[in-house]
Amino acid sequence: MNSRKIVLVLGGSSDIGRATARSFAKAGWDVQLAGRDAAALEPDAADLHARYGISASTHRFDVLDTASFDGFVAGLAALPDVVTSIVGLLGSQETAERDLDHATTIMRSNYEGPALILGLFAEKFLARGSGSIVGVSSVAGDRGRASNYVYGSAKAGFSAFLSGLRARASRGGVHVGTVKPGFVRTKMTEGMKLIGPLTVEAQVVGDAIFGAVERRTDVVYVSGKWRLVMLIIKALPEAVFKKLKF
Amino acid sequence: MALISGWGRFPVVDTDLLTPRSFGAVDDAIAATSGGVARGNGRAYGDAGIGVNQTIGMTAFDRIRSFDPATGRIRLEAGVLLSDMIDTFGPRGFLPYVVPGTRFVSVGGAIAADVHGKNHHCEGGFGRYVDKILLRTGSGETIEVSREENPDVFRATIGGMGLTGVILEATLRLRPVETGWIRERVISASDLHAAMRALDAGDSATYSVAWIDCVARGSDLGRSLIYLGEHARASELPQGAEAFSRGQDPRLNVPIDLPSMTLNRYSVRAFNELYYRMGARRAGGSHLVSIFPYFFPLDGVGGWNRIYGRRGFLQHQCVIPQDGALAVLGDILDRVSRRGDASFLAVLKKLGQGDGLMSFPMPGYTLALDFPVTGSIMNFLDEIDRLVVAAGGRLYLAKDARQSRATFEAGYPALQRFKEIRASLDPSRKIRSKLSQRLFDEVQP
Numbered sequence: 001m002n003s004r005k006i007v008l009v010l011g012g013s014s015d016i017g018r019a020t021a022r023s024f025a026k027a028g029w030d031v032q033l034a035g036r037d038a039a040a041l042e043p044d045a046a047d048l049h050a051r052y053g054i055s056a057s058t059h060r061f062d063v064l065d066t067a068s069f070d071g072f073v074a075g076l077a078a079l080p081d082v083v084t085s086i087v088g089l090l091g092s093q094e095t096a097e098r099d100l101d102h103a104t105t106i107m108r109s110n111y112e113g114p115a116l117i118l119g120l121f122a123e124k125f126l127a128r129g130s131g132s133i134v135g136v137s138s139v140a141g142d143r144g145r146a147s148n149y150v151y152g153s154a155k156a157g158f159s160a161f162l163s164g165l166r167a168r169a170s171r172g173g174v175h176v177g178t179v180k181p182g183f184v185r186t187k188m189t190e191g192m193k194l195i196g197p198l199t200v201e202a203q204v205v206g207d208a209i210f211g212a213v214e215r216r217t218d219v220v221y222v223s224g225k226w227r228l229v230m231l232i233i234k235a236l237p238e239a240v241f242k243k244l245k246f
Numbered sequence: 247m248a249l250i251s252g253w254g255r256f257p258v259v260d261t262d263l264l265t266p267r268s269f270g271a272v273d274d275a276i277a278a279t280s281g282g283v284a285r286g287n288g289r290a291y292g293d294a295g296i297g298v299n300q301t302i303g304m305t306a307f308d309r310i311r312s313f314d315p316a317t318g319r320i321r322l323e324a325g326v327l328l329s330d331m332i333d334t335f336g337p338r339g340f341l342p343y344v345v346p347g348t349r350f351v352s353v354g355g356a357i358a359a360d361v362h363g364k365n366h367h368c369e370g371g372f373g374r375y376v377d378k379i380l381l382r383t384g385s386g387e388t389i390e391v392s393r394e395e396n397p398d399v400f401r402a403t404i405g406g407m408g409l410t411g412v413i414l415e416a417t418l419r420l421r422p423v424e425t426g427w428i429r430e431r432v433i434s435a436s437d438l439h440a441a442m443r444a445l446d447a448g449d450s451a452t453y454s455v456a457w458i459d460c461v462a463r464g465s466d467l468g469r470s471l472i473y474l475g476e477h478a479r480a481s482e483l484p485q486g487a488e489a490f491s492r493g494q495d496p497r498l499n500v501p502i503d504l505p506s507m508t509l510n511r512y513s514v515r516a517f518n519e520l521y522y523r524m525g526a527r528r529a530g531g532s533h534l535v536s537i538f539p540y541f542f543p544l545d546g547v548g549g550w551n552r553i554y555g556r557r558g559f560l561q562h563q564c565v566i567p568q569d570g571a572l573a574v575l576g577d578i579l580d581r582v583s584r585r586g587d588a589s590f591l592a593v594l595k596k597l598g599q600g601d602g603l604m605s606f607p608m609p610g611y612t613l614a615l616d617f618p619v620t621g622s623i624m625n626f627l628d629e630i631d632r633l634v635v636a637a638g639g640r641l642y643l644a645k646d647a648r649q650s651r652a653t654f655e656a657g658y659p660a661l662q663r664f665k666e667i668r669a670s671l672d673p674s675r676k677i678r679s680k681l682s683q684r685l686f687d688e689v690q691p
Contacts, residue, residue, distance in 0.1 A: 047309040050320075051334050187267060187306075 004054065006078055007213075008032040010061055010117060011086035012041050015186035016136065019206030020084060025052040027210065032080055034061035034072075063087045063113030064105070073120050082213050083121045084134040085114040089151075090188050096150040103150050110154035115161040122165055126172040132213045133169070134177040135162045136205070139221070141180075142230040143241070166218060177212040178219045181205045182226040198225055250301060253551050254291035255558030256619050256647055259680055262300040272382055272412055275302050276676060283679035284412040286352030287327055290359065291561045292647025293680035294407050302412060304354055310334070311415065318420035319377070324354030324413040331420075332537075337490045340420035341537070343375040347593075349542050354413040359644035360405030360605040363541070364453035364475065367596040373404030374601050380415035384672025388414075402667045405602030407643050409682055410671055426490035427478040428453065428540045430533060434526040438468025438576050442611065445596050448474045453540075457525070459518040460592040460615065463583045467576065470594065471525035478534055491536055554618045562627055563606075563614040563642040564634045565597055571611045574637040578630055582615060585626060589616030603660045603667075606642040614645070624648060643681060654685045661686060 007024040011017045012033030021031045025048045033041045033048075038060040045056035061072055089109035096103035118133050125131030140148055141155030159178055166176035183189065183199040200223055208222045221227040236244075248263040264282070266272045275282065281298030287305060288295055295301070307325035314320075318340050322331075328342055329349040335341070346361040355361075360373040378392040381403060389411075391400040403410045433448075435441035441456050448454040453475035462469045480489060544550050551559065566574050575594070582592075593614040600607035617623050631653045634641065640657025641649050655661060665686065668677075678687055 043309050043311065046311055050310040050313040053315075187265075190265060 004028060004030045005082070006030045006032060006080040007082040007084065008034060008076070008080035008121075009084055009086065010034050010063070010114070011088070011136075012044065012058075013037065014086050014088075014188070015202040016181070016184060016205045017086040018044055019202040020086060020209045021048055021056070021206075022051070022203070023206040023210035024082070025054045025056065028052070028054060029082075030054050031056040032059055032076065033057070034059040036060070036062050061117075063117070064108055066113060066116055069117050069120055072117075073124065079124055079128065080121075081130070082132040082134070083118065084136070084209055084213075085118055086136045087114050088136065088138070088155075088188075090148075091151060093148045093150055106150050107154045107157075110151060111157040111161070114158055118162070119165065122169055122174060122176070125174045126169060129173050132175040132177065132216070133162075133165070134179055134209050134212055136179050136181065136209070137162065139180045139182050139226050139230050143233050163219075175213070175216040177209075177217055179205070179209055179212055179222065180220065180226065181208075181222045184222075198223060198229070248301075250285075250288070250296055251558070252290045252292050252295055252647065253288065254560055254645075254647060255551055255554075255556075256560060257293055257680070258558075259293065259296045261297050263303055264300055265303045265306060267306045269382070269414055272302065272414065273386060275300065276382060276384065276386055276412065279676050281676065281678040281683075283677060283682075284324075284354060284358075284408045286325065286355030286358075287350055289348055289351045289355065291645040293684065294359070294644055294646070295355070296680045298678045298680060298683050304352065304412070307414070315340075318422055319417065320420055321378075321415060321417045322353060323415055324352060324357075326353050327351065328353070328356065333492060335420060336423075336426050336537075337492075339422055339424070341423050341426075342372075343369060343419065343421045344372040345541050346372075347542060348545055349538075350545065353416055353418070354408075357404060357413055357416060358406060358408040360600065360602045360607075361644065362597060362607050364455045364473075364595060366607055367449060367454065367598045368452060370598060371405075371601055371605060371607055373605065375419045376404065376416055377419065378417040379403055379413055381411040382414055383411040384674065384676040387671075398667055399671065401601070402603045402664055405600065405605035406664065406668075407604065407681060408679065409668055409677055411677060423477050424480040424489070425478050425483060426537045427483060427487075427534045428475040428537055429478045429482060430535045430540060431474045431531070432525055432529045433472040433474070434522075434529040435468075435470045435472060437466060438470075438579060439572060441468055441470040441472060441594060442572060442575075444472040445594070445611070448472060449596070452476050454595065456594040457521075458579070458592040458594050458613075459522050460579055460582050460589060461515045461518050461586075462522075463580075467583065468579050469522060471522065471529070473540075475535075475540060483534070491538075554616070557619040559616050559618050560623060560627065560647055561614060561616050561645040562630065563612060563645045564630075564639050565606065565608055565610050565612040565642075566634065566637050566639040567608065567610040570637060574633055574639075575611060575613055577633055578613065581626075581630065587618060587620065603664050604643070604658060606640065606644070608640070610639065612642075614642075643685075646681070649685070651685055 007029050009017050009021050013035040025031050035041050038058045041058040045058050048056040091106040137159045138155040140152040141159045144152045162178045169176050183194040186202050205222050208220055212220045247260050249258050251258040264275045266275050279300040282300030283297040284302045284304050285295040304325040307323035309323045311321040344363045356372045360371045362371045381389050433444045435444050451474040456470040456472045458470040597607040597612050635656045
């Protein structure tokens, strides 16, 4: 038996997922990488092992297949100490306005699936009396914008879920963190116009997630500037906000 | 389309920037390209990492495939940066055998340019420690090349500036080290002759390099500080010292392009005077330096390429064969100091035999100079090139943005063989960079 702590990364093939796995592995944690295509995660597991000498396993996980969640949790060789969900789908707001299937996929990928799977782990962690759960939400969930409210509303739902879960789980010794990254240079944002000073690399988010677990933080804005930006945006009266091109 | 440039920010070129994230996507990129080249972290100074029509960014390929701590053998994807390798494996007692002046280069780029370090005179270039390369050719084939398998292609890929195909993976040997410290000895030399003699005397040192004050003139011409170095053993560290201190992010950043006023003959002269005097005071004894400032002095200043202003700068790095080098280098330095807009500091070091067909190093002395891009600089550098060619020397392709075909052809006698190998790998000529277009592609678009 090894005594290393284990982190489960849901959405392990994303840039932030890979970065998060590296942040934990660097600190000596074993890693369970989960994603839709488990075989595609093998090179990342090998990378973590080669770099840090820890053990890394791969697992198939589809956030839209909620029926498989119980089996997924039961199928893990060991219950992790930390679970973090990096799963998300930006999608296309324009398409979602006309196409119910696309809108549904965005909503389910960013809210339903992540909330349900983290809820399941919360039960296990509470039964054990320890553990940390970190959900990656978004500053887009702080206020709906004309340009991405389907995605934003799903993230808002996820943030609210995490905040409620936190209130309940904290009494049972389980930590729940919400991480709001803002703009991140990843394949999801490739080709988008990002504002330089408000944009971070995926590894910064990975380190922030690790830091949230270490310090048992409630809500983390990865770049502190975003906390201020969103404070102002949230404070704008609706009458003003709806007139802004934003 | 995207406007991209090398580290020198000259030239700036509009190409499609592709960013594949799987080897399959690299295939698609090669199939679709009408003239493209792989680009690592963009630290080549000129146009080597810019495709004619498409540029294939490789930084997403940053996985270590396997590492054997018993032998130091490592297999990794081409987009891994040397900085990443140093940070990860340094604390485990392994460093790359060869590092250039910046650690922010990719493994693929280091192979393609066969980069050299301060140890080239005795330990050779980056390519010497590469055992195997996984290469995607222009015809879409994937081949493994090594000294045993496809040895011709292997030799053409080391130093081949990415023109034999896209480097996907490589297997390297790392150097076992006891610490992340260098025992450094500084020697001051009052002129060029003394500097070259000091480098010759330092031949047995693992690392040696000279920083030349290229503003100094007359009897001071070529005055320099010579830095010799050896890997420090654990027993040499003072008690309580950490065997490996991590590299820090640049402490100082250049956030904007400085106006070209900042660099003038007075500010540079004052800086160099100070630099030389402070160095000379440390001359004689030896002391310990962390590998980071020792190998990568400029990495301490993020975005230092912006010091030269918006128009960018040119780096001129030549190698001159041993015989007659003193006269030629003296002539070059004299012209540079009289011109007055030279680089802060020039670098002089000795090189040994190169390993690749198109590798830059040859036995002799190499001199590297920076110049801001100005109206008259091209003619001036053409003049310098004539001296280099007459002396049987050549220019470093990883830093070149402007040399002429004639200069290039005179310096690289293996070019014909290289072209043949390239033609056999890529008959429809899909792999092309702005550099190859400028210097030797027959087909002009």
